[in-house]
Amino acid sequence: MMFMNxxxxxxxxxxxxxxxxGAALIWFSNLPExxxxxFDELANQFIKHFAASKIYVHNSDYLSTIxxxxxxxxxDYMTRFAEATNEIPNVNLEVHLHALKSGLRSGKFQESIVIAKPKTxxxxxxxxxxxxEIEEF
Structure with a gap:
């Protein structure tokens, strides 16, 4: 609508x-008279000031860091991993599974996964x- 005028x-x-x-209105209110x-100058100043606030979209490589x-x-790990996965468009399911298994800490469950080798x-x-269920019991 702004650019139509x-x-x-x-x-x-x-x-x-x-x-x-919020912060954008405060920023605008604090501009010196x-x-x-x-308008082009206003738009450029706004973009420069809020460029760091840009939403960063991760790619599937990010999953290997979790x-x-x-x-x-x-x-909690599964929940956190699922939340990260939801932010990544078109996640390859094989990459997803590999990263999920790779992120497990050493222990009995991780060992059982190595032995069972779930494919999906x-x-x-x-x-x-x-x-x-065992952990919660």
Missing amino acids: KESDPILCRTFPTFLD GSISN KQGPNESLK LAEFREKATTQI
């Missing part, structure tokens, strides 16, 4: 803050669910 800088500059809230001369903590339950996420989740 491209010809009218004053309207754009006055309308812009009505779409802001007369420091912006046109490791089960020394005191982290399997349930469903197989892995079935074994994990059984282990989680």
Whole structure:
């Protein structure tokens, strides 16, 4: 909508803050009076100031960095891993499974996975669910 009125800088500059809230509105309110001369300058300043806030989308390589903590339950690890996976578009299921197994801490469950060699996420989740039930009991 803002760019449809491209010809009218004053309207754009006055309308812009009505779409802001939180930190963006505070930033805008703290701009020195007369420091912006046109909408393109306002837009560029806004982008420069909030560029670090850009949402970063991980790729499937990120999954290999997720490791089960020394005191982290399997349930918490699986939940944290699932949340990370949900942020990655089009995750390859084989990469997903490999990273999930590789992130397990050493112990009886990890050893059982090495022996059982689940070939699908469903197989892995079935074994994990059984282990989680044991841990919670």
